[in-house]
Each structure stands twice: as C-alpha cells, then as structure tokens.
Amino acid sequence: MTQSSATPVILWLRQDLRLSDQAALVAAVESGHPVLPVYVLDDAAAGDYAVMGAGRWWLHHSLSAFDASLRAKGSRLILRKGNSADVLAQLAAETGAVAVHATRHYEPWHKAAEQAVAARMKLNVHEGAVLYPPALVRSKTDSRYRMFTPWWKALLQHMPPPKPLAAPQAIPAPTLWPDSDVLDDWSLLPRNPDWAASFGEYWQPGEEAAKQRLRDFLPHIDAYNEDRNFPGKVMGVSRLSPHLHFGEISPALIWHVAAREAGEGAAPYLREVGWRDFGINMIDQSPDYGWVDGRAARGAFPWRRPDQDEAAARDLKAWQRGMTGYPIIDAGMRELWATGYVHNRIRMLVASFLVKHLLIDWRCGERWFWDTLVDADYGNNSVGWQWIAGTGFESNPFGRIMAPLGQSEKFDCGAYIRLWVPELADLRDPYIHDPEEFGVRPKAYPRKIIGHMAARTRAMAASSQLQKN
DNA sequence: TCGCCATTCTG
DNA sequence: AGAATGGCG
Numbered sequence: 140m141t142q143s144s145a146t147p148v149i150l151w152l153r154q155d156l157r158l159s160d161q162a163a164l165v166a167a168v169e170s171g172h173p174v175l176p177v178y179v180l181d182d183a184a185a186g187d188y189a190v191m192g193a194g195r196w197w198l199h200h201s202l203s204a205f206d207a208s209l210r211a212k213g214s215r216l217i218l219r220k221g222n223s224a225d226v227l228a229q230l231a232a233e234t235g236a237v238a239v240h241a242t243r244h245y246e247p248w249h250k251a252a253e254q255a256v257a258a259r260m261k262l263n264v265h266e267g268a269v270l271y272p273p274a275l276v277r278s279k280t281d282s283r284y285r286m287f288t289p290w291w292k293a294l295l296q297h298m299p300p301p302k303p304l305a306a307p308q309a310i311p312a313p314t315l316w317p318d319s320d321v322l323d324d325w326s327l328l329p330r331n332p333d334w335a336a337s338f339g340e341y342w343q344p345g346e347e348a349a350k351q352r353l354r355d356f357l358p359h360i361d362a363y364n365e366d367r368n369f370p371g372k373v374m375g376v377s378r379l380s381p382h383l384h385f386g387e388i389s390p391a392l393i394w395h396v397a398a399r400e401a402g403e404g405a406a407p408y409l410r411e412v413g414w415r416d417f418g419i420n421m422i423d424q425s426p427d428y429g430w431v432d433g434r435a436a437r438g439a440f441p442w443r444r445p446d447q448d449e450a451a452a453r454d455l456k457a458w459q460r461g462m463t464g465y466p467i468i469d470a471g472m473r474e475l476w477a478t479g480y481v482h483n484r485i486r487m488l489v490a491s492f493l494v495k496h497l498l499i500d501w502r503c504g505e506r507w508f509w510d511t512l513v514d515a516d517y518g519n520n521s522v523g524w525q526w527i528a529g530t531g532f533e534s535n536p537f538g539r540i541m542a543p544l545g546q547s548e549k550f551d552c553g554a555y556i557r558l559w560v561p562e563l564a565d566l567r568d569p570y571i572h573d574p575e576e577f578g579v580r581p582k583a584y585p586r587k588i589i590g591h592m593a594a595r596t597r598a599m600a601a602s603s604q605l606q607k608n
Numbered sequence: 609t610c611g612c613c614a615t616t617c618t619g
Numbered sequence: 620a621g622a623a624t625g626g627c628g
Contacts, residue, residue, distance in 0.1 A: 279628065286626050288614065368616080414615085434625080487616075526615090533614075536623065542618065 147173040147234050147313045149227060151241040151256070153249060154268065155386035156205040157346045158212065158306035162265035163240040165304050173313040175236060176209055177217040178202060179226045180325060185248045188429065188517055192510045193479035194384075196335040197344050199327035201385045204345025206322075214310035218320040224255035231260055233317050242267045242386070245419045246517045247426035270390045270413065271297045273420040283424055285433075285532035287417050294413065299398065300391035334476070341478045342381065342513060349382035353393060357400045364407040370471075370482035371555040377408070378480065380514035383415060390415065418518025421532070429521040430502055432530035441601050442500040454497045457588050458489070459507055461560070464587035466571060467547035468492050470559035477559070479513035484550060490527040491541040496594035498601060501528035537602045540595055547572040560584070 150167045156178075158164065167174045182189040190198050206216040219226045227239060238261040243253070245268070256262045266272055276293050277283060284290035329335050342348075356377040359366065366375035382388050390412055397405035422428050443451035457463050461472035471485035481489070486508075493504045505524045509515045525531030529539075547556070553568045562584040563571055570577045575587055589597075 282627090284627085286614075289627060410615090484616080533626070535615095535617095538623085539617070545618080 145173065145314065147175045147236045149230060149236045149239040150174050150176040151223070151227060151239050152176060152178045152205075152216075153242070153244055153386075154384060155242040156201045157349075157387050157389065158208050159346065159350075160267065160303035160389040160392045161242065161386075162267045162304060163242045163263070164310075165307060166263060166265060167240040168307045168310055170238070170240075171311075172238075173311045174214060175217060175230065175234060175313060175317065176214060176310075177219055177227070177230060178205075179223045180218070180220045181223045181226075181248075181252065184223060184252055185246075187506075188246065188248060188509070191515065192329070193335065193338070193513045194515050195327040196329065196338055196479070197342070197381055197385060197513045199322065199325070200344035201387060202322055204347070204387075208346060209310065212307065212310040214312050215316065216319070217317060218322060218325070220320060220325070222255075223252040224259055227256055228259050230317060234313065234315075237261060238263060240265065243272075244268055245273065245423045247422070250426075267389055267391070268386060269419055270294065270300045270394065270416045273416065273423045276420065283420070285421065285424070287414070287533060290417055290420060291410065291413055294416065298394070300394050303389065303392040303395055335479070337477055338479055338513070341480070344381070344385070344387070346382075346387045349379065349388040352377065352379055352382065353388065353396060357397070360397060360401045360408050361404040367407075367411075368484060369550050370485050370552055376482065380415075380516070380519075381480070383412075384514050384516045414522075415516070415519060418516065418520075418522045420518075421522050422518045425532075428525065429505065429517055433525055433532040433534070434530055440500075441498075441604065443498045445499060445503060451497070451499060454588055455493075455499055455503060457585070458493050458497060458499075462585050462588075463492070464575065464585045465492065465543050466556045466560055466563055466574070467543050467552050470552070470556040473559045475508075475511050479511060481512075482555075484546070485555075486523065487527060488541055488543050488546055490524060492543055494528045495537070495540045495598045496543075496589055496591070498598060501525070501530065538599060540598055542591065544573045544576075544591065 148167050148170050150164055155161055202216065209215050230236065239256060240263045243264045243266055253262065253264060271294055276290060278293065284293065356374065359374040366372045369375055379388065383390065393412055394409060397409060425433060445452040445455040458472060461469035463469055468489050471481050471489045475481045490504055493499050494501050501524045505520055508520055526534040529535055529537035548569060553571045556571050557564045562581045566574060566579065570579050574581060
C-alpha cells in the first residue's frame with residue numbers, strides 16, 4: 140500500500156478547470172495515489188483551432204485561478220507545453236505515474252489526443268463536459284440527430300444529468316513535485332498593444348466567479364425567455380459561456396442548480412444550455428463542421444473573396460472594426476472587440492450581415508469570432524455560422540435575410556448602440572437605429588457601406604444563380 | 609415513402 | 620399572411 144500509494148496518477152486537464160463536479164478528479168483522488176494535475180498547452184494538435192487571442196487572455200487567468208484552488212486543497216497545477224502524448228509520457232517517466240485520468244472532449248483534436256495518449260499509457264476517460272454523451276442520443280431507428288428539436292426531445296429522456304460531484308476535501312500531493320513551466324512565460328496575455336486591457340471590467344475567469352455569476356443570474360431566470368431577446372438588458376442572459384467553455388462550471392451543475400431554484404421556470408434557459416451539447420453533437424458527427432459546408436451547395440457559392448478582391452477586403456475590415464454604417468452591427472462588432480463577447484441576438488445579426496449583405500464567406504467570420512471571442516467554442520461557433528450562412532444540415536435558408544435596422548428597433552437596441560458607438564451617443568430613438576435614413580450625419584460615423592435593399596437584391600441574385608447550376 | 613414541421617422573420 | 624427545403628417519424 141505504501142509503495143503503490145507513492146506512485147502518482149496524472150490528472151490531465153484541458154477544458155476542465157474546476158474542482159466541483161469533475162469525475163476525473165474524483166476518480167484520481169479515490170485511487171488512493173498522489174495526484175499530479177497537469178495542463179498541457181498543445182497548440183500544434185489543435186492547429187487552426189488552438190486557443191487564440193481573447194481565449195488566451197481567459198485561459199491565462201483561468202489557469203491562475205485553478206492553480207490557486209488546487210493549492211487551497213494541498214495540490215498545485217503543473218504546466219507543460221507540447222504534444223500531449225509526448226508530454227504525458229515524459230511526465231510519467233519522470234514521476235513513475237502509471238495512469239492518467241481525464242475528462243472526455245469531443246473536438247476532433249481532443250479525440251485524437253485521447254487516442255494517442257491511450258496508445259502509450261493507461262488512460263481513464265470520464266464524462267462530464269456534456270449533459271449526456273452525444274453518441275448515446277439516438278432516434279427510434281438508432282440514428283443520430285442533426286436537427287435540434289428532435290434531438291432535444293430525445294436528450295430530455297435522459298435528463299436530469301447525474302448529480303454533480305462535490306469537490307474533494309483534499310487532494311493528495313506527491314512527495315516531490317515535478318517541474319512546471321511558469322505561466323507568465325507562456326505569454327498568453329496580449330501586450331503592445333494590450334487590447335484586452337478592458338476585459339477585466341467585464342469578466343472574472345475561474346470557478347468561483349462562474350458559480351457567483353450563476354447565483355447572480357438565478358433571480359432573473361424566470362424572465363429569461365422574454366429578456367434574452369433584448370441585448371440592452373444586462374441580466375437578460377447569464378453570460379456563462381466562457382466559463383462553460385473552459386470547464387470552470389459543468390453543464391450538469393448548472394442544470395441541477397437552475398432546476399432546484401426555478402423548477403419548470405428554468406426550462407427555457409436550460410434549453411439554451413442544451414444548444415451547447417447540440418453543437419458538440421454536431422462536431423462529433425461531422426468533425427470538419429467548422430470549415431466544410433454541411434449541405435454542400437449545388438456548385439461553389441460565389442462568395443466575395445477578401446484575399447482576392449480589394450473591395451471585399453475593405454468590407455471585411457469595416458465589419459471587423461465596426462465601421463459598416465449600420466449602428467447595430469457596429470455596436471456589436473465593437474462590443475466584441477472591447478469585451479470578447481457579443482449578445483447572441485447581435486451575433487446573429489452581424490453574422491447575417493457579413494454573409495448576406497457583404498456576401499463574404501462565412502468561414503471568414505468564423506475565423507474572426509474564433510480570435511476575438513473569450514467563449515470561442517468549436518461546436519457553438521461552427522453550428523452558429525453554418526446556421527446563419529444556410530450551409531448547415533439544419534439552417535436558415537440563404538434567402539432569409541435578416542433586417543438589421545428593423546431588429547435594432549424591434550429589440551430596443553438604442554441604449555446598446557449609444558454604449559458602444561460613441562459617435563452616435565447624442566442620438567435619440569428612433570434616429571439612432573438608422574441615422575442616414577433620417578438625414579442625420581454624425582461626425583466621424585461612416586455612411587452605410589451598402590444599402591439594405593441593394594444588398595438584399597445582390598444576395599438573392601447570387602443565391603438564385605446557384606440554384607440554376 | 610410521404611407528410612409534418614422547423615430557434616430565435618420579412619415586407 | 621407567407622414559403623421552401625430537408626430531416627425525421
């Protein structure tokens with residue numbers, strides 16, 4: 140016993156930076172061995188989907204918070220960089236560790252890494268990143284779903300999720316800690332310029348902050364179904380997405396807390412939490428969903444290519460910078476830049492604008508979001524863009540073009556615009572939604588880069604051209 | 609196979 | 620009021 144208990148087990152962490160409700164952690168502790176928690180930064184494996192800009196800011200603070208939580212339990216976080224399987228094998232060789240515990244993830248690069256690790260050592264994979272394992276949600280004919288509603292009905296048959304596991308009282312430490320990289324040396328935080336300077340005003344990464352945000356949101360959960368449509372309502376949504384992405388809080392914990400506090404009133408909110416599982420369900424079935432059209436077009440769609448067409452490049456830049464001349468679009472893109480987040484309704488509007496008004500390939504938008512969102516998540520991002528672009532298995536038809544100006548008014552976005560577009564701060568409703576229409580020309584605010592009707596006509600023409608092919 | 613129905617709407 | 624396309628039972 141003394142001999143074997145001195146042999147450590149590795150707790151391999153990825154997007155699971157929490158102590159509560161983590162089966163892998165509980166199993167590692169219950170094994171009776173000292174536990175070596177290690178986070179491996181493996182950018183090469185993820186390739187284009189490595190944690191990028193805004194996500195790296197979050198990751199830095201989340202790792203720091205998680206290390207502090209571990210230390211309060213008598214443990215600590217080892218940081219290593221490189222190929223996951225190589226790093227873990229090396230760590231095992233250094234410490235004599237014989238087994239690895241980890242939480243299962245469904246991104247293709249995570250699945251590949253799990254296989255590579257399992258080929259070289261004893262890997263115990265635990266569920267916990269999802270409400271329910273996606274492969275086990277089956278239709279009557281035993282097939283898997285690509286449409287949300289039937290999938291959701293089937294998933295509900297398996298709900299509630301397992302009861303959340305408590306954080307261990309203490310985490311047994313090895314007698315000798317292996318070397319760890321120094322977090323600051325990873326240079327995850329931006330500098331020169333520090334474009335994330337204001338992020339701290341909006342976010343506090345880490346498990347404790349995630350739980351606090353959930354507690355703060357609970358009194359508003361009954362109003363969610365209505366208020367979530369209004370980007371100006373600060374407590375209309377929970378803003379838990381980045382915490383969920385990095386695994387600082389589990390979806391099962393959210394489910395149980397929300398259901399306990401709000402009963403049936405939690406249902407609309409939990410359905411939206413369910414969209415995260417649905418995204419995972421999609422990328423699990425179609426690992427290339429982030430860049431390959433789900434429904435292949437009947438010929439190449441005539442996207443305007445920013446890499447080949449100067450006008451398209453200018454339009455893409457105007458969109459990225461929030462200088463399109465559409466107040467609601469510009470407010471959203473500037474909120475994204477300043478906070479690493481955008482309200483979901485605005486995500487739909489800006490995405491639709493890029494794809495349909497500007498006719499720019501949805502993958503350009505997917506890339507921009509991947510770089511700028513603190514909650515950039517492969518499943519969510521891919522499903523969202525494919526839905527808006529009309530390329531997804533289940534998606535909005537291309538011909539359905541959202542009217543940004545109408546939506547801005549309908550969802551009362553005046554205050555939201557005044558907050559993010561200071562050039563328009565003096566304008567009242569209804570002028571704020573479409574100043575050009577009212578003949579108002581605020582200083583330094585651009586004209587619309589394309590008129591709504593002109594864009595609509597162009598998009599419909601491009602789309603019908605495709606039908607003929 | 610065939611009919612039903614689809615996340616967040618438009619003019 | 621309308622409307623078209625594909626997943627699902």
